[in-house]
Amino acid sequence: MDKIGKQSFKVMDTNEKWILYHNCFSLCSRKVRFCLEELGIEYKEEHIDLIETGKYEVASKKFLKINPGATVPVLLHEGYPVYESHEQIYYLSKMTANHSIIPSLEEEKLMDYWVKKSSMVGDPMENQDIYAGNCIGALTFPLFASMIKYININKILIGLINHPLKIRVILFIILKVFGYKAFSNVSPLRKLIKTSLKNINIHLKNLNDHLHENNSEWIVNDVFTLADISWAVILHRIEEVGWSKILFKDKPFLSKYYARVKNKKSFINSINNYNHKILNKGVKNLKFKSKSDRNLSSLFNDL
Numbered sequence: 001m002d003k004i005g006k007q008s009f010k011v012m013d014t015n016e017k018w019i020l021y022h023n024c025f026s027l028c029s030r031k032v033r034f035c036l037e038e039l040g041i042e043y044k045e046e047h048i049d050l051i052e053t054g055k056y057e058v059a060s061k062k063f064l065k066i067n068p069g070a071t072v073p074v075l076l077h078e079g080y081p082v083y084e085s086h087e088q089i090y091y092l093s094k095m096t097a098n099h100s101i102i103p104s105l106e107e108e109k110l111m112d113y114w115v116k117k118s119s120m121v122g123d124p125m126e127n128q129d130i131y132a133g134n135c136i137g138a139l140t141f142p143l144f145a146s147m148i149k150y151i152n153i154n155k156i157l158i159g160l161i162n163h164p165l166k167i168r169v170i171l172f173i174i175l176k177v178f179g180y181k182a183f184s185n186v187s188p189l190r191k192l193i194k195t196s197l198k199n200i201n202i203h204l205k206n207l208n209d210h211l212h213e214n215n216s217e218w219i220v221n222d223v224f225t226l227a228d229i230s231w232a233v234i235l236h237r238i239e240e241v242g243w244s245k246i247l248f249k250d251k252p253f254l255s256k257y258y259a260r261v262k263n264k265k266s267f268i269n270s271i272n273n274y275n276h277k278i279l280n281k282g283v284k285n286l287k288f289k290s291k292s293d294r295n296l297s298s299l300f301n302d303l
């Protein structure tokens, strides 16, 4: 399927101009919600559960008609789908009368560079040196393990039948069965996390250096752009899982930048205000266990 821009087919007949199929916890969904909020676009939301938030609704017959790839977010424009979160934010910014989010032409290249660098593209275990977004899956494993504790194993096993991305289901079965032991010294999952940590650290160093040299409020200039939206959700996930201590400590420009992002009303409305019981319990439990569980404490200790 050609995933660029608005697709040529409708997935539903609707009078709604914009519908967003999203999940409160999903990083890519957060990115698109943040964009919609920043642009002041009204939209209808359809919350779709991932296994972490309760069940494989993403693999339900109803949702597979919207996205056979079984992932969120999906943006519908008058019933026509736009897939891929980086495509969706570009599409939204071009379709709205509010162009404040798009920088001048010369600066557009710079914005595109940072949007691309932050995107999640293809297999998240590949091309992590190109896409910072691809590092995020493995960095979220500890939080997945924490959240999946609250989900019944039968709900995960159903994914083996109906979820097109079986590898994701198998990951959650492992995390459910082994818990934090899945991150022991000999575990291949630990290796994946460590590789992603090293890769994201390079991306974050690049961003820190860029913010220093550019000496502007936001990534491109003093106007908040799609590049900021894309990076905000990555920095937020890093903090949410508990990596900020080691990843932000030697990056003062990045830390100050992230503090500015967190102050934005649109960020609060589209990210902080989307709470979920399992997510809150998962974050709390992970924070607590990071101190007492040896597999976790050693993992969070350094790069």
Ligand SMILES: N[C@@H](CCC(=O)N[C@@H](CS)C(=O)NCC(=O)O)C(=O)O
Residues within 6 Å of the ligand: 026, 027, 028, 029, 050, 051, 058, 070, 071, 072, 073, 083, 084, 085, 086, 120, 121, 122, 168
């Ligand atoms: N490249 C896609 C990635 C979409 C994606 O992987 N979404 C995750 C949530 S962040 C998902 O829906 N996963 C389904 C699952 O794990 O069952 C995008 O940028 O939209």
